[in-house]
Amino acid sequence: MRIGIVGLGRMGANMAARLLDAGHEIVAWNRSPAPVEALAKQGAIGARTIEDLVAKLHPPRAIWLMLPAGVVDEMIATLRRLLARDDVIVDGGNSHYREDLRRASALAEDGIHFVDVGTSGGVWGRHRGYCQMIGGEREIVQRLDPIFAALAPPIDAAARTPGRAGTPSPAEHGYLHCGPHGAGHFVKMVHNGIEYGLMGAYAEGMNILRHANVGNAPRSVDAETTPLESPELYRYDFDLPAIAEVWRRGSVVASWLLDLVASALVRDPDLADFHGRVSDSGEGRWTLKAAIDESVPAPILSTALGERFASRGEAEFANRLLSAMRFEFGGHQEKQP
Amino acid sequence: MRIGIVGLGRMGANMAARLLDAGHEIVAWNRSPAPVEALAKQGAIGARTIEDLVAKLHPPRAIWLMLPAGVVDEMIATLRRLLARDDVIVDGGNSHYREDLRRASALAEDGIHFVDVGTSGGVWGRHRGYCQMIGGEREIVQRLDPIFAALAPPIDAAARTPGRAGTPSPAEHGYLHCGPHGAGHFVKMVHNGIEYGLMGAYAEGMNILRHANVGNAPRSVDAETTPLESPELYRYDFDLPAIAEVWRRGSVVASWLLDLVASALVRDPDLADFHGRVSDSGEGRWTLKAAIDESVPAPILSTALGERFASRGEAEFANRLLSAMRFEFGGHQEKQP
C-alpha cells in the first residue's frame, strides 16, 4: 500500500527502506531535503513540501510520523488542516501516551484517526525488523496491517513459545494491537523501563567481575578507608569479553542486550571510548511516574534510572553534604581522590 | 572418556544423560539407588557404593560431584581417602567459591586436583546444553575438555558476535576456563546475581502493565488513601501473554528469561498457581557480599534480592513499625485490607 513518511532521521529512513523492500509505496518528506533524495534513490516518491506529500497520497490517506517528540504537535496541527475525514496519522516516535490521548481526541473532532506505535529495535531494526506496540481503533489498526507486517521481524525470529498452537497470533509476528489510543506508547514506555533495569543488572554484574582483583591492589591504610577483610578472595583477573560470550550460550542470562555487551567488550574490554555519563530518553522517567500513580513498587526500575542521573554528576551536592555531615559529627576529613 | 558422576538429582541425572548421548562412559553413584538404575538403563555403569565407583574408574580418575552444597565436604573427605595422586574432583554444584579455594588447597596436599564448575541452564540444559564457567589449573581443565565440550551447547546456539573472527574461542563453545580455583563459581555467582536483577526488571514492568487499569477501579476516599490524580490515564486492560510474546521479536528486551515469561503467562495469565513467595538460592546473597567487599555499588542486584526477602514476609516488622510511627506522629489508624 501507499503511505506517507514524515521525518527521515535514522529511525525514519530505516523504516522507510524496510517498507520499500517489502514492496510498499513510500511518499517521503523531511525538513531537510537530503534524506528525501537519498530515499528517492531507493525507490521512494519524494515530496518537496508537506502539502506535496499529502497531495501524493490517495484517500483514505495514512501518514506515519517519525519525529522528535518536541515537534509532533506542530506537525499534527499542520496536517489537520491538510487532511480529510477518515485519513490516519500514525505517531511512531517516542511520545508520552498522555499526548496520544489528547491528540486522538482532538483529531477525532475532524474525523481524522490517530494511531500510536511504539517501536523497538534501534539501528538493528532495518534488517532484523521492528517490534511494534500499537494503540488505536481496531478497524484503523487493521487497515494498516500490511505496513506493520512489513516492518515486523519474521515469525521465526523467535522459537515458538511452548503452549502456543495453531495459527500464530498477531503478537507472534512481532506486532501487537495493545489497546485503545495510547496503549502502544504505554507498552513501549514500560518496555523501556524494563530495558533500563536489564541494562543496569548487566552493568553492575560486570563491574563486580572487573573489580574481582581488588585483593591484588595495594590498599590505603587510613581512618577513612575500610580494610578489605579477605584479600585472598579477590585475586581474579577476569576476561570480561569471554565471560559475556560464554553466557550467550545456554545460560539463564542470555539476551539480546547480552549480545550487545559481548559486542562492545570484544571491541574494547576497557570501554575506554566511554566516560560513563549515561543519557536517559524519557520513557524510563514516565514509567516510574506511572508506577507511582498506580502505587506499584518498582525499585529496580527506579534505581536504574537513578544510577543514570548519578552517572551524570547529579548526586554531587548530596554527596558533598554526606561528607560535610561526617566532618560535623566525627571530624572526618574527606579523602582526596 | 570415562568419568564418575556422584549425585543424580535433577541436574546430575540430566548431565549424565547428555554425556552418555555424546558417547562418554559414565560411572554413576547416588545415595539412593533408583536414579542409578534409571541411568544404567540409558547406558551408564552403575556403582553400588562410592568405593565401587572409584574402583570402576581408571587413573588418573575424574569424578564430577553434583551434590547439595551441604554434603560436598563430607563427600570430598571420603573421596580423599579413596583417590590417588593426579586424580581430579570436579564440583559442578552451587558451592561458594571460597569453599573451592579451601578444598583445592586441602586436596593439593595429597596431589589430588580440584576443578570448580558453575553450570547454568536449569532443566533445559539436558537438550540445550549447559553453559559452564570453570576454575582450576590449566592442564587439568584441559584434560577434561571432552566432558565440557559434550555438556556445552552447540556453537551455533548463538549468532557470532560481530568483531570476532577466525577459529572460535573456547567461550564461543559455551564453556570457559575463567581462572584459577574458585573462578568458575565466582563467575557463576555473579551470573546468578545478574539473573535476579533481570528477573526483577521483568516482574516490575509486567506488574506496572497489569495495574494499568487502576483508573477503572472504584477508589476508597479516605485520609489514608492517596487519590489517583488522573484516572483517565489508567484505563488499559493489557493482554500480558501477548505483550511478552511480541517483545520476543525484534525488541531490545528479548531474552531467554522473557521466553520463559511468555511461556508462564500463556499457561495462565493470572499465575494463580503461585503465591509470590520467592526463594533465593544463595548466589544472589554471595554476589552482594562480594560487591560490598569490593566497594562496588550494586543497588539493582541488591534491590532484587531484597524484593525476594520481602516477598516472604520478612519486612513485616519493619512495616508494622512504619505504621506505628505514623500513628504516633499523626494519629493515623492503619488501614485494614
Next chain:
Amino acid sequence: MRIGIVGLGRMGANMAARLLDAGHEIVAWNRSPAPVEALAKQGAIGARTIEDLVAKLHPPRAIWLMLPAGVVDEMIATLRRLLARDDVIVDGGNSHYREDLRRASALAEDGIHFVDVGTSGGVWGRHRGYCQMIGGEREIVQRLDPIFAALAPPIDAAARTPGRAGTPSPAEHGYLHCGPHGAGHFVKMVHNGIEYGLMGAYAEGMNILRHANVGNAPRSVDAETTPLESPELYRYDFDLPAIAEVWRRGSVVASWLLDLVASALVRDPDLADFHGRVSDSGEGRWTLKAAIDESVPAPILSTALGERFASRGEAEFANRLLSAMRFEFGGHQEKQP
C-alpha cells in the same frame, strides 16, 4: 489579629486552639457544626455559614483553609465570590505546589492574595508548635507574621546552631518564607519525602535487630531454603524498646522520629496492633516525581516509597511472576508459607 479558619479537622481545630491561646481572634467555620461549637467554647467566634465567616472578618481579611486536598478548589471558588481586593486566602493543607501556582494566578485576577503554608508537627503541634514553610508575596506573608509566630514553636525548641549569631533569623523561630507561590508546599513536600526515608531507615534497622536470633530458630533444610552459614552469629534476643531508648541519648541517630519509635515500642515491643500495611499520603510520590523531573537521583526516598506500596500487597503479581520464572527454568516449586 483576627483570622478566619475554615476546616476544623484534627489539624485545623488544634491550630485554631493554639492561636486562641496566643490571644488571636478566631472566626471558625466547619462543614459540620460540632467542631465549631467546641471551638466557640474555647473562645472562638463561630460562623454558621461561610458567608457568615466572611462577614465577621474585617478587610483586608485573612482566611486560613485547613481542608482535605480534594475540596480546596471548591472552597476557593466560593470564597472568590465573597472576598474583596487585598483579602488573603491561606492554604495550610497538603496541596501539591502546582495547584498553588494555578490558584494564586487565578485569584490574582481579582486582586485576592494567596499564601501556601506547609505545616509539620502532626498531633503534637498543638503544644509543641508547628513548623511552617511558607510561599507567597513578601508583603502578604509579612502581614500574617503574628499568626505564623503564634503557631510556631518557641525559639528555644532547638539549641542555636553553631555559627549563627545576632538577632535570630525567622527560620530560627520555626517558620520560614521559602519563596514565591508554591515554595511553601514544595519545601513541605520534600520534607515529607525525607521523612519517608528516615522512617524506613529506622524500620529496616530495627527489623535487623529483631531477627538477630535467627540462629536459634530451627531451619528448614530443603532445596528452596538458603542455609544460614554461621548460626552462632545470630543468637541475640534484643530488647528493642531499650535500644530505641538508649539511642535517644548521645547517639548519632537521635531524632524526634526515634522518640516516637521508643514510644511505640515501650507500649508494645511486638507492635501487635499493626499489620504492616503502610499508607502514603501523596507528598512522597510528588517528591519522587519532582526528583525525576530535575534528574536528581533519590534512590533512598524512592525505595522508601516503594516499600510502602509493597507493604500493601502491590508487589504480589511481580512476585508471582518471579516464582513462575523459577519454575520455568529450574522446575522450582514455590515454597508454601
Next chain:
Amino acid sequence: MRIGIVGLGRMGANMAARLLDAGHEIVAWNRSPAPVEALAKQGAIGARTIEDLVAKLHPPRAIWLMLPAGVVDEMIATLRRLLARDDVIVDGGNSHYREDLRRASALAEDGIHFVDVGTSGGVWGRHRGYCQMIGGEREIVQRLDPIFAALAPPIDAAARTPGRAGTPSPAEHGYLHCGPHGAGHFVKMVHNGIEYGLMGAYAEGMNILRHANVGNAPRSVDAETTPLESPELYRYDFDLPAIAEVWRRGSVVASWLLDLVASALVRDPDLADFHGRVSDSGEGRWTLKAAIDESVPAPILSTALGERFASRGEAEFANRLLSAMRFEFGGHQEKQP
C-alpha cells in the same frame, strides 16, 4: 574507680578526659607518648609502657582499649600475657562483633573477661556524653557501671518517653547492656547502618531542593537530553541553610543529624570544601551482610551504602558499559560533560 585506657586518639583521649572530670583514676598509655603527656596534665597517671600500665592497676584490673580495629588482636595478645584471672578487657572501638565472640572465647581460657562497647557520639561526646551499647557477662558489665555512667550523657539529655514511669531504666541513662558477647558491637553496627540511611535521606532531599531551579537554566536541546516538561514548576531558589534551620523546630524530620546539616550549611551553603567522595567505615557493610544472612530486606540501608561507593567513582565501569550498550543498539553517542 581506676581504669586503664589504651589508645589516646581523638576518641580515646576525649573519653579519658570525661572520666577524669567525673573523678575516676585513669592510667593511660598510647603508642606515641605526646597524648599521654597531654592527658597527664589533666590528671591522668601516665604509663611508659603497656607493662607499666598493667602494673599501675589493681586487680581485678579493667583496661579499656580504644584502638584501630587492625591492632586490637595484637594488643589483646600482649595483655593476655600480662593480665591475671578475673581482669577485664573492654573493646570500645569499632570491631566486628564476630571478633568479640572469638576474643571473648579465647580470653575465657585464661579466666580473663571481655566486654564489647559500641560508642556513639563522635567528637561531641566529650561534652554531650557517649551513647554506649554493651555486650558481655552481666556481673562484669555491672562491675564497670561507674565507668559507663560517667561516660554516658545525663538522663535529661532527652525528655522521658511517654509510657515510661518509675525509676529510670538503664537505657534512659544513655548506656545499655544489650546482651552477651558481641551484643554491644552488633547494636552499634546496626546503629551505623541506620545512620547511613538517615544521612542519605537528608542528602537526597536537600539535593532535590537545590535543583528546584532547573526550570530557570538554559537546557540543551539534543537527542541525548530529555526535555523538562514543565519548566515553570522548577523556578525556586531555595535558601538551604534557612530550610534546615526551620525544620529543626517542630517538624517531623528534626534530629541531631539535621542539626549538623544546619551547622554545615550555615558555614557554607555550597559546601565548596567538599568534593563528594564519601567514606564508609565498615559498620554499614557489616550491617548489610547481617541483613543478608538474616534474609531481612534492607533496601534503604543498602542503597545508602551503594551511594557512598558510587560517590567514590566505583560505578564508573558499570556506567561506561551502559553507554556502550546504548551505542550498540541505538548508535547513541555519549554526551560529553
